[in-house]
Amino acid sequence: MKTKIIAAIGTALAIAFGGGAASAGPTLNAVKQKGFVQCGVNTGLPGFSNPDSQGNWTGLDVDVCRAVAAAIFGDAKAVRFTPLSAQQRFTALQSGEIDILSRNTTWTLTRDTSLGLNFAPTTFYDGQGFMVPKALGVKSATELNGATVCVQPGTTTELNLADYFRAKGMQFNPVVIESFDEVNAAFFAGRCDVYTTDASGMASIRSTLAANPDDYIILPELISKEPLGPAVRHGDDEFFDIVKWAVYASIEAEEKGISSANVDEMVKSQDPTVQRLLGSNPGMGQALGLDEKWAYNIVKLVGNYGEIFERNVGVKTSLKLERGPNGLWTNGGLMYAPPIR
Amino acid sequence: MADHISVQGHPGSVTSTDDRETASAVVKPPALALGPLGWVRANLFNTWFNSILTILILWLAYKIIPPLVNWLIINSVGPGEGVTAQACRASGGACWAFIHEKYRLILFGLYPYEEQWRPIASILIIVGLLGVSSNRNFWKPWLLAVWAAAAVVIGVLMWGGVLGLPFVRNTLWGGLPLTLILSVVGLVVAFPLSILLALGRRSDLPIVKSLCVTYIELIRGVPLITVLFMASVMFPLFLPTGVTIDKLLRAQIGLILFASAYLAEVIRGGLQAIPKGQYEAADSLGLTYWQKTRKIILPQALSITIPPLVNTFIGFFKDTSLVIIIGLFDLMSASKAALTDPAWRGFYKESYLFVAVVYFAFCFFMSKYSQWLENELHRGHKR
Numbered sequence: 001m002k003t004k005i006i007a008a009i010g011t012a013l014a015i016a017f018g019g020g021a022a023s024a025g026p027t028l029n030a031v032k033q034k035g036f037v038q039c040g041v042n043t044g045l046p047g048f049s050n051p052d053s054q055g056n057w058t059g060l061d062v063d064v065c066r067a068v069a070a071a072i073f074g075d076a077k078a079v080r081f082t083p084l085s086a087q088q089r090f091t092a093l094q095s096g097e098i099d100i101l102s103r104n105t106t107w108t109l110t111r112d113t114s115l116g117l118n119f120a121p122t123t124f125y126d127g128q129g130f131m132v133p134k135a136l137g138v139k140s141a142t143e144l145n146g147a148t149v150c151v152q153p154g155t156t157t158e159l160n161l162a163d164y165f166r167a168k169g170m171q172f173n174p175v176v177i178e179s180f181d182e183v184n185a186a187f188f189a190g191r192c193d194v195y196t197t198d199a200s201g202m203a204s205i206r207s208t209l210a211a212n213p214d215d216y217i218i219l220p221e222l223i224s225k226e227p228l229g230p231a232v233r234h235g236d237d238e239f240f241d242i243v244k245w246a247v248y249a250s251i252e253a254e255e256k257g258i259s260s261a262n263v264d265e266m267v268k269s270q271d272p273t274v275q276r277l278l279g280s281n282p283g284m285g286q287a288l289g290l291d292e293k294w295a296y297n298i299v300k301l302v303g304n305y306g307e308i309f310e311r312n313v314g315v316k317t318s319l320k321l322e323r324g325p326n327g328l329w330t331n332g333g334l335m336y337a338p339p340i341r
Numbered sequence: 342m343a344d345h346i347s348v349q350g351h352p353g354s355v356t357s358t359d360d361r362e363t364a365s366a367v368v369k370p371p372a373l374a375l376g377p378l379g380w381v382r383a384n385l386f387n388t389w390f391n392s393i394l395t396i397l398i399l400w401l402a403y404k405i406i407p408p409l410v411n412w413l414i415i416n417s418v419g420p421g422e423g424v425t426a427q428a429c430r431a432s433g434g435a436c437w438a439f440i441h442e443k444y445r446l447i448l449f450g451l452y453p454y455e456e457q458w459r460p461i462a463s464i465l466i467i468v469g470l471l472g473v474s475s476n477r478n479f480w481k482p483w484l485l486a487v488w489a490a491a492a493v494v495i496g497v498l499m500w501g502g503v504l505g506l507p508f509v510r511n512t513l514w515g516g517l518p519l520t521l522i523l524s525v526v527g528l529v530v531a532f533p534l535s536i537l538l539a540l541g542r543r544s545d546l547p548i549v550k551s552l553c554v555t556y557i558e559l560i561r562g563v564p565l566i567t568v569l570f571m572a573s574v575m576f577p578l579f580l581p582t583g584v585t586i587d588k589l590l591r592a593q594i595g596l597i598l599f600a601s602a603y604l605a606e607v608i609r610g611g612l613q614a615i616p617k618g619q620y621e622a623a624d625s626l627g628l629t630y631w632q633k634t635r636k637i638i639l640p641q642a643l644s645i646t647i648p649p650l651v652n653t654f655i656g657f658f659k660d661t662s663l664v665i666i667i668g669l670f671d672l673m674s675a676s677k678a679a680l681t682d683p684a685w686r687g688f689y690k691e692s693y694l695f696v697a698v699v700y701f702a703f704c705f706f707m708s709k710y711s712q713w714l715e716n717e718l719h720r721g722h723k724r
């Protein structure tokens with residue numbers, strides 16, 4: 001009853017406000033019609049999606065959306081960002097408020113199935129790790145029996161921690177602190193022996209918040225798998241394909257040594273795989289329902305995967321992440337694009 | 342303070358060599374009972390308990406103030422050419438360079454950088470309008486028209502799309518203007534609504550009464566976060582696919598619903614405090630219900646409810662920061678977003694302090710104004 005009244009008022013006001021873009025049919029048509037990709041991102045996660053001082057979105061998750069926009073429109077700016085909290089993100093995608101969810105979302109079976117999402121390839125392999133003071137003399141997570149561990153409550157981090165210690169038959173004393181800032185402060189103030197959180201965040205926390213970053217080491221073990229990637233709605237296979245291959249194209253480009261700097265020369269390459277990728281040998285764009293320049297535009301306007309990684313989270317940024325599992329398969333990483341042919 | 346005056350007149354045991362020569366001379370009190378030292382003895386160390394408290398407070402001040410001054414001023418790093426986050430971290434003091442770098446993001450959120458004079462103008466209009474409206478001499482019908490005109494001007498400024506102003510979607514609004522819009526629009530709409538609800542709850546008409554009671558109890562019975570969640574997470578699922586209602590609008594409606602329920606109870610408190618004789622007197626004059634309410638009851642009820650009303654206003658103003666959970670960049674969430682720049686991480690204290698100062702300025706103004714207004718309106722029966 002009340003909802004209906006609200007709905008009626010809301011709809012009337014929404015029309016007055018000029019909102020309420022009704023769209024039917026496959027996402028791709030709707031996207032092409034409105035002329036931009038609506039992309040759901042994190043309200044602020046350093047290196048993945050955060051507004052810079054001018055209010056422009058930057059980050060790895062943001063660049064994934066820009067790559068999709070570049071593939072569809074040949075314009076990396078044809079994208080609008082909707083900052084989303086963790087609770088909102090799936091509703092926003094399901095209700096059609098956004099076209100792509102690129103918000104450090106872990107790909108799990110239940111999300112892929114019962115939530116009605118389709119996960120495009122993983123753009124960042126994360127995992128939960130441990131950080132300890134060097135003075136503790138610990139070299140491996142298996143030596144942590146009896147340790148006090150700083151952890152944030154209510155996250156999968158806390159559950160993974162308990163799982164790991166139980167599986168190893170070890171004891172630990174959790175120091176559970178709600179706020180992210182406070183849990184960081186507590187660890188560096190020496191409240192606990194070990195700090196556990198996502199490995200991607202750990203290096204940057206160490207480099208920015210520790211009095212002397214060299215006093216702390218990150219243990220080699222990762223105790224959980226967190227493959228983070230963009231997701232789209234079920235039932236829009238055409239659009240899903242585009243998001244999927246936009247990510248693959250950026251990985252393939254890195255493997256073939258194509259970067260935003262040399263892409264214009266590489267167009268003239270004699271390598272058939274490069275020719276197919278960059279559209280000098282047409283066919284791939286047509287198969288996706290896009291312009292033949294789709295991959296060229298991704299590399300030219302956004303960069304290959306390596307460039308995206310290094311620009312946002314790489315060793316030159318304050319996050320100081322090594323490629324590790326996010327390296328190309330040819331370098332022992334997990335980034336592997338199926339053949340583009 | 343009055344104590345030490347009597348101490349000065351205390352005839353102490355002064356041993357003056359001049360006693361015989363100037364017998365009529367005033368006997369001076371002991372040096373320790375005079376001047377600042379005397380005041381300190383009389384007020385800060387007059388009992389053993391006060392002495393302990395004084396020493397404790399002095400010790401606390403010694404512990405707190407020097408590090409605070411060091412952090413705030415002496416070791417702080419101001420804005421300047423090439424001042425980086427590294428320099429800030431090395432200094433150990435407050436990093437005002439961070440605020441300098443980020444104040445536009447904090448104050449205006451994601452509003453396009455080149456167009457930010459528009460939110461500035463909007464803030465000035467809102468603040469100016471609040472200032473004008475706070476003067477009783479301007480409480481005339483034309484003030485409503487001024488508000489309506491200002492709302493249009495602010496809408497034009499913020500959205501644009503006409504008069505050569507580029508269009509700015511309201512999903513990009515943020516920072517202080519968003520906080521002000523959410524709270525001012527929220528209160529302006531919720532206030533009349535709450536008066537109706539309060540009157541309805543005291544009504545003799547059973548249906549009206551039960552509707553109002555249900556509404557108030559329902560909304561008041563759930564946390565604001567729940568209302569916002571309903572508005573932003575549940576509500577879109579009830580709509581047909583593809584139809585989306587503006588996120589800002591949803592949040593605004595949620596806030597209005599919430600504020601009106603709380604304000605209604607505050608106003609009902611005022612209505613109940615009006616003596617029965619006032620109602621009967623109005624009735625005996627032959628006034629209709631609405632005449633009675635408008636001319637006799639509400640003016641009195643509203644003026645006695647000023648303290649709790651302003652209390653609710655201030656609370657509501659700060660509650661708007663809860664829109665962080667639905668991804669709107671109000672002042673508070675914009676400051677959090679500013680902290681996520683990889684180049685400038687970890688300057689929480691500076692960021693929160695800056696936002697706290699802005700919030701305090703507005704809340705302090707509201708509080709001071711309400712005190713002044715109370716004085717104005719209570720002239721008739723002030724004791």
